[in-house]
Amino acid sequence: MTILIAVLAILFIVLTFMVVSKTQSILKGLSKSDVEESEYLGAPDRYNSANGVGLFAFWLISIVGIVWSFIAYKKDFLPEASSIHGKETDYWFWVSMVVIMIGFFIVNTFLFLFSFLYRHNKNRKVTFYTHNNNLEIIWTTIPAIVMAGLVFSGLRVWTKITSEAPANAEQIDIMGKQFGWTVRYAGVDDNQFGKYNYKLMDDAGGNPMGVDFSDPNSFDDFANASEMHIPKGKPVLLKIRARDVLHSVFIPHMRVKMDAVPGMPTKFWFVADKSTEDMRAELGKPDFNYEIACTEICGRSHFGMKLLLVVDEPADYEKWKKSQKPLLTENPDLLSKVPDNLKAKAQKYTSTEPVAAEVAPEVVASSVLGNSSKVLK
Structure with a gap:
């Protein structure tokens, strides 16, 4: 590289001298009043x-x-x-x-x-x-x-x-932030998204997408920051948004590209007709994977803003959805964001065990006395 730069620098100097020399000869020619036609500048x-x-x-x-x-x-x-x-x-x-x-x-x-x-x-x-x-x-x-x-x-x-997606489209909420993607799905219980509010976004509190847990539809919603699954052969509607700066959802193999703009939700719907396994067989690459990349320069780590995309057969996709845990299950502390009148409904998502039934006072007293005697011993 150093040699190439040196050669280009020498070439530049030589050409500069040639241009200066030619310019001087032109100026001398223009100063003559009796220029013959054969010596004319444009001849x-x-x-x-x-x-x-x-x-x-x-x-x-x-x-x-x-x-x-x-x-x-x-x-x-x-x-x-x-x-x-x-x-x-x-x-x-x-x-x-x-x-x-x-x-x-x-x-x-x-x-x-x-x-x-x-x-x-x-x-x-x-x-x-x-x-x-x-x-x-x-x-x-x-x-x-x-x-x-x-x-x-x-x-x-x-x-x-960019028209309205079909009524049976699988809706997926995808949000870009520096420097990654987070995906949210409507839960399998109601198949409806809960509301969200940018004021509720809290990474430390386990709610990076600002899901509003005062809406009962959000109780079974689940999210994923490492991969996005979509079904093959079914319309998919991406509901796109950005949390900080301008990003862009790009799925090259699907020919999907749409900007993610802060404060202005965008959308893109499409139908994938080749599953991940189909593409692996077609290309002869068993390790092939689809990916979602950001194609809008969004900061220093823009180059690494990617998300794994998995295209499943419809049955496998439904099976995968049922295996996912709701946000409330993944982070029970979010129960504090649920209004008191809805906590009973939300509690079934915060633990794998059923809510304990009301216990008789005498049973509680017996248990306390038993534990106390063990401590005294």
């Missing part, structure tokens, strides 16, 4: 023909390089999308790429070809051509129609994936 010199040939040769070499790089690195492209809308997104992406590349090759071919064909020739006379209205209309109308077609086709796909 062609002995390098004119070589420049024309060199530019066209550069373009031919560039075409070879472009085609080679596409073929050589195609293996590193993302595999076929693992979601239904992702396949449609990919289709229109490649349509756009083909249209743009056709225009790119046509325009640049003529650009470099003209520099070669119309290089200076003292036996050829220049024709002054002002404009052509028909030509202006053609090269304005055609690109406008093509670009409008691409824009509206993309807008149609975008409108579809």
